Amino acid sequence: MSEIRLNLIVAYCLSKGIGCNGSIPWNLRKDMTHFSKLTKKTENPTCVNAVIMGRKTWDSIPEKFRPLPGRFNVVLTRNSDLKSILTDKNVTTSSSLDEAIDLIRIKISNGEIENVWVIGGTSVYKESLNSPYCQNVYVTEIQKDFTCDTFFPTIPEKFQVSEDPNVPADIQKENDIEFQFKVYKKLN
Secondary structure (H helix, E strand, O other): OOOOOEEEEEEEOOOOEEEEOOEOOOOOHHHHHHHHHHHHOOOOOOOEEEEEEEHHHHHHOOHHHOOOOOEEEEEEOOOHHHHHHOOOOOEEEEOOHHHHHHHHHHHHHOOOEEEEEEOOOHHHHHHHHOOOOEEEEEEEEEOOOOOOOEEOOOOOOOEEEEOOOOOOOOOEEEOOEEEEEEEEEEOO
16 A cells, blocks of 8 residues: 655635635735645656645636646545536545545555645645644745634644745745745654
């Protein structure tokens, strides 16, 4: 069996808010570029990465960007109707995180997928943080508060801030908003 390592990636404001009314309340191009770069980066050029998301996160992505290009998209939903309308070969549905992991494990064994990224929303993040497969949490900490109705769960103490050569550590600024990229790695 291939080892699965889940990486979570999220941007949140001071109150750990991640969204409002189905969209992201801030517009930070550098963060979107960071997200795209990390979730697409592979060592093996013949592989792609998988992104796992809940149905509401899928719905929040503008149609012209669905599925997220250059990645294998897995949408967690109990709605069997969604599967029938998703016809792109780079997107599928799973009824649970465990089912998604089983599907991705096969694709890793076949040399199709290299890394696995969980991209939201709240319930998918919470379940993933508690999964034994979760290894890293990539966070964009926005140093401002926004009105949000969706929040990121508390990162367990078994994760500690760590350096990552792919992640700039300095404070970023865009649109008068300061933010910082951080990586929380699971302690063994």
